[in-house]
Amino acid sequence: MKKILLPSAFALLSIVTVNAQATSSTLTLHEIKKLELSGNYEQALSSLTPFYSHDDLKKQLEARFVAAQIYRKQGNHQQAIDALNSLPEQFQLDTDNQYRLYKELGINYRRMGKLDDAESYYKLALKTAKSMNNNDFIGQSYSNLGTLYDTRNEMAMAMQFQLKARDALKDSQLHGVVANNFYNLGDMAMRFNDLEQAEFFFTKALIADKKSGELSNIAGTALRLAQVTFKRKNYLQAVEKTTEAIELLEQIPANVGLARAHKLISQAYLKLEKGAKAEEHAKLSMHYATQSDNQIQRFYAHVIMARAYLYQHKPELAQPHYEWLTRFMAEEDENSHISQVYYNLKAKYDFQQGNHQEAYEALSKANTFFAQNIEKANSEQALTHKRTIDTVMQQQRLDDSEHHRKLTESQLRNAQLMQRMWLFVALTCLLLGILISYILFSKNRTARLKANLYQQNLKQKDQMLADISHELRTPLSVLKLHIEALEYNLLDDDTLAYSKINEKISQLNHLISDVYQLSQADNHAMVVNNQPYCTRTLADSYCYDIKRMVQSNDLHFSADISIPTHASVLIDKPKLDRVIDNLAKNACLYTDKPGQVKLKIRQNSEGLIIQLEDSSPGVSDNEKPRLFERLYRVESSRSRATGGSGLGLSLCKSLVESMSGDIELRDSRLGGLSVRVTLFAASATPTAKIPQTVSHS
Numbered sequence: 001m002k003k004i005l006l007p008s009a010f011a012l013l014s015i016v017t018v019n020a021q022a023t024s025s026t027l028t029l030h031e032i033k034k035l036e037l038s039g040n041y042e043q044a045l046s047s048l049t050p051f052y053s054h055d056d057l058k059k060q061l062e063a064r065f066v067a068a069q070i071y072r073k074q075g076n077h078q079q080a081i082d083a084l085n086s087l088p089e090q091f092q093l094d095t096d097n098q099y100r101l102y103k104e105l106g107i108n109y110r111r112m113g114k115l116d117d118a119e120s121y122y123k124l125a126l127k128t129a130k131s132m133n134n135n136d137f138i139g140q141s142y143s144n145l146g147t148l149y150d151t152r153n154e155m156a157m158a159m160q161f162q163l164k165a166r167d168a169l170k171d172s173q174l175h176g177v178v179a180n181n182f183y184n185l186g187d188m189a190m191r192f193n194d195l196e197q198a199e200f201f202f203t204k205a206l207i208a209d210k211k212s213g214e215l216s217n218i219a220g221t222a223l224r225l226a227q228v229t230f231k232r233k234n235y236l237q238a239v240e241k242t243t244e245a246i247e248l249l250e251q252i253p254a255n256v257g258l259a260r261a262h263k264l265i266s267q268a269y270l271k272l273e274k275g276a277k278a279e280e281h282a283k284l285s286m287h288y289a290t291q292s293d294n295q296i297q298r299f300y301a302h303v304i305m306a307r308a309y310l311y312q313h314k315p316e317l318a319q320p321h322y323e324w325l326t327r328f329m330a331e332e333d334e335n336s337h338i339s340q341v342y343y344n345l346k347a348k349y350d351f352q353q354g355n356h357q358e359a360y361e362a363l364s365k366a367n368t369f370f371a372q373n374i375e376k377a378n379s380e381q382a383l384t385h386k387r388t389i390d391t392v393m394q395q396q397r398l399d400d401s402e403h404h405r406k407l408t409e410s411q412l413r414n415a416q417l418m419q420r421m422w423l424f425v426a427l428t429c430l431l432l433g434i435l436i437s438y439i440l441f442s443k444n445r446t447a448r449l450k451a452n453l454y455q456q457n458l459k460q461k462d463q464m465l466a467d468i469s470h471e472l473r474t475p476l477s478v479l480k481l482h483i484e485a486l487e488y489n490l491l492d493d494d495t496l497a498y499s500k501i502n503e504k505i506s507q508l509n510h511l512i513s514d515v516y517q518l519s520q521a522d523n524h525a526m527v528v529n530n531q532p533y534c535t536r537t538l539a540d541s542y543c544y545d546i547k548r549m550v551q552s553n554d555l556h557f558s559a560d561i562s563i564p565t566h567a568s569v570l571i572d573k574p575k576l577d578r579v580i581d582n583l584a585k586n587a588c589l590y591t592d593k594p595g596q597v598k599l600k601i602r603q604n605s606e607g608l609i610i611q612l613e614d615s616s617p618g619v620s621d622n623e624k625p626r627l628f629e630r631l632y633r634v635e636s637s638r639s640r641a642t643g644g645s646g647l648g649l650s651l652c653k654s655l656v657e658s659m660s661g662d663i664e665l666r667d668s669r670l671g672g673l674s675v676r677v678t679l680f681a682a683s684a685t686p687t688a689k690i691p692q693t694v695s696h697s
Contacts, residue, residue: 026050029062039215039252041070061091068104073216075255075292077108084108099128099137103144110148111256113295118148136177139168143181150187153337153373159188176217179208183221190228199228216257219248223261235268242268259288259297263304270311279308299328299338306345315352322349340369475504528572528658535567535608539601542610546584546599553588556596563603571608571679572659579652579663580610583675586649587614591672598670606678607661613674624665628653652677 027035027047035044044066051063064087071080084105087093093101106121122144129137146161165181172178186201202225209217226241242265249257262285269278282305289301302321309318322345329342343366350359410417482497482504484490491497543559550557587597595615602609619627627649652675656663661679668674 029059029066032063032066036066036070036073037214039254041074041252045070057091061087061093061097064090065097065100065104072104072108072111073252073254075294077112077293080108081105095128095132099125099132099134102128103140106144106148110144110151111294115148115152119145122148135168136172136174139165139172139181140174140177141165142168143177143184147184147187150184150191153335155188155191162188174212175208176212176214179205179212179217179221182208183224186224190224190231193231195228195231199225202228215248216252216254219245219252219254220257222248223257223264226261227264230264230268233271235271238268239265255288255292256294256297259285259292259301261285262288263300266304266308270307275308275312278304278311282308295328295332296338299325300341302328303341303345306349310345310348310352313352315349318349322346336369336372340366340373343369475508479504528575530570530572530659532568532570533573535563535569535603538569538571538573539563542580542601543599546580546597546612549584549588550597553591554593555588555591556594558596558598560598560600563601567603569603569608569679575655575659576679579655579677580612582649582652583612583677586675587612587672590617591615592617595672596670607680609676609678611674611676613668613670614672615668616671618667618671619665619673627665 029051032044032047035041035047048063048067051059054060054063064083068080068083071077071083084101087097087101091097102121102125106118106125109115109121110118122141126138126141126145129141142161142165146158146165149155149158149161162181162185166185169178169181182201182205186198186205189195189198189201202221206218206221206225209221223242223245226238226245229241230238242261246258246261249261262281266278266281266285269275269281282301286301286305289298292298302324306318306321306325309315309321325342325345329339332338343362347359347363347366350356350362479501482491482501486494486497539561543561547557547559584597591597591614597612597614600609600611600613602611629650653663656677656679659679661677663675663677666674666676
C-alpha cells in the first residue's frame with residue numbers, strides 16, 4: 001500500500017503547490033499538465049480555457065491536445081474524438097503533432113470498441129513515426145497495434161507487435177511509453193495464462209509508471225496486479241490489492257477503471273461465497289460503467305450484476321440485466337470470448353427460471369465458444385512456433401550445405417581422427433579419474449587440517465586467556481597487599497611500599513602495552529614511520545644503554561661494531577628501540593651470574609644487522625621455535641620471579657616484521673642464546689633527510 005501510494009503523495013503535493021500559485025496568477029501549461037498527471041481533471045480543464053484564445057498558436061494547439069487527453073482519461077471518448085477531429089481545420093499540424101493526433105484518435109476509437117477505425121489511425125501513427133525515424137514513437141505505435149490485435153483475440157499478431165515495440169523501446173527514457181509496452185506484454189501473458197510472467201511484466205510496468213508520475217496509469221497497473229492475484233485464487237489478497245487501487249482511482253476519477261475494480265471485487269466475493277458483498281460492488285461497477293461510453297465495460301458490468309443476483313437466487317432482479325445483454329449481443333459482431341461469457345450467464349439464468357432445455361442449449365453454446373477460444377489460442381501459439389522453426393530451418397539448410405562440402409573434404413581423414421579421438425577420450429577419462437581422486441583426497445586432508453587447526457586455536461585461546469589472567473593477577477595481588485598494608489599502617493617505610501606499587505603499575509602498563517602492540521600487528525594496523533638516522537650515533541646510543549643495563553645486573557658487557565663512515569639508515573626508531581630494549585632485558589634476566597652479554601652491529605649491502613648474545617644457560621633446540629609464542633617462557637613455573645610477561649620476543653618479532661625485517665634465534669658461542677635482527681631496507685641512504693612513512697594495513 002505504501003509503495004503504491006508514494007507517487008500519489010507527490011502528486012497531491014504538486015496539486016497544493018499549483019493551487020497556491022493559481023491564487024496569484026494564471027497557471028502555465030506545464031502546471032496544468034501536472035494537474036492532469038495527478039488526476040485533478042476538472043481544475044485542469046477549467047485552467048485551459050484562457051489558452052483556447054491565446055495569441056500563441058502553439059499554446060492554443062497544446063491546450064487542445066491536453067483537453068482531449070483529459071476527456072479520454074475521464075472516459076468521454078466521443079468528446080475527445082470530436083475535439084481532436086477539429087484540430088486539422090484550425091491549425092497547421094507539423095509531423096510531431098500529426099503523429100500525436102493519429103495516436104490519440106486510435107486510442108479513443110479502440111476504447112469505444114471501434115477497432116477498424118482504431119487500426120487505421122494506429123497505422124497512420126506508425127507510418128508518421130517511421131518517417132520521423134523516432135524509435136520512441138515507433139515503439140509506442142507497435143505497442144498500440146499489439147493492444148488492438150490483443151482486443152481482437154489475434155494473439156500471434158499481438159505478440160509480434162509487442163515484441164517489436166520492446167526492441168524499439170530498449171533504450172527509451174519515455175517511462176510512460178515503456179510502461180505501456182510492459183503492461184501490454186503482461187496482458188499477453190494473462191491471455192496465455194502465464195501468471196508468473198504476467199506478474200513480472202506488470203511489476204515492470206508499475207515501476208516505469210511511478211517514474212512517469214501519471215496517477216491513472218499507476219492505478220491501472222496496480223489493478224492488473226490485483227487481477228493476477230485473483231487468477232491465482234488468492235481472493236482475500238485480491239480484494240485488498242483492488243481496494244488499494246480503488247483509493248488511487250478515486251483521486252482521478254476514472255470511471256472505466258473504477259468499474260473494472262469493483263467488478264473484480266464482486267467476482268472475488270462470489271468466490272468467497274459472500275453474495276451480499278458481491279452485489280454491493282456489482283452495483284458500484286454498474287454505476288461507474290454507465291458514466292462512461294465504453295460499451296464493453298458496460299457489458300461486463302451487466303454480467304457481474306446478473307451473476308450477483310443469480311448467486312443469491314434472485315432471477316427476477318437479474319432479468320433487466322440479462323435482457324440488456326441479449327440486446328447487446330444482437331447488435332454486436334460475434335466475439336467468441338464475449339459470446340462464451342454471455343451464454344454461460346444465459347445458462348444460469350434459464351436454469352433458475354426453470355427453462356432447463358434452453359439452459360442446456362446455452363451451456364452447449366458456451367462450451368462450443370470455449371472450445372473455439374482454446375483451439376484459436378493453441379493454433380496461434382503453434383503458428384508462432386512454426387514461424388520460429390521455419391526461420392531456424394532456413395538457417396540450418398545453409399549450415400547443412402556448408403557442412404556437406406566440408407564433410408566431403410574430410411572423409412579421408414575420418415579414420416585417423418577417430419583413433420585420435422578415442423585415444424584422447426581415454427586419456428581424458430584417466431586424467432579426470434586421477435584429478436577427481438586427488439580433489440577428494442585434498443578435500444579430506446584439508447578438512448582434517450582445518451579441524452586440527454580449529455582445535456589448536458581453541459586450545460591456544462584458552463591457554464592465552466589463562467596466562468594473561470595469571471599475569472594480571474600476580475601484580476594486582478601485590479598491589480592489593482601493599483594497599484591494605486598502607487591502609488592498616490602495617491609498614492614502617494611507606495616510601496618502599498609506594499615504590500613497590502609504582503613498580504607493579506609499571507609492569508601492568510608494560511603488559512597492556514605489549515598486548516596492544518600485538519593486537520595492532522594481528523590486525524595489520526601497525527604504522528611504520530621510517531626516518532633517516534646516522535648509524536654511528538644510533539650504535540653508540542644502543543651500546544651505551546645496553547652497557548649500563550648489563551653492568552647494573554652484575555654482568556660483563558662487550559661490543560663489536562663495524563659501520564662504514566658517514567653511513568645512515570632509514571628506520572622507525574621508537575619501534576627499533578623497543579626491540580633492542582626487550583632483547584637486552586631478556587639477556588640480563590636469563591643469564592646466570594657471573595656472565596657476559598655481547599652486542600654486535602653491522603651495516604652492509606644486506607642491510608642493518610644487530611646481534612645480541614649472552615652466556616649460559618642456553619635454550620634447547622626443541623624450545624627455540626616456541627620462544628616467539630606469546631606468554632611462553634622456558635621455565636616451567638609461570639611465576640614472575642625472573643620478571644617479564646612472556647610477550648617480549650613475540651612483540652619483537654611483530655615489530656621487526658612490520659619494518660620488513662627478520663629475527664632469528666641461534667646458539668651463542670658464549671654458551672647462551674644469540675638473537676639476530678636484520679633490517680633489509682635500512683641500508684638505503686637517502687640524499688636528503690626527508691621522513692618516509694610506511695603504513696602496513
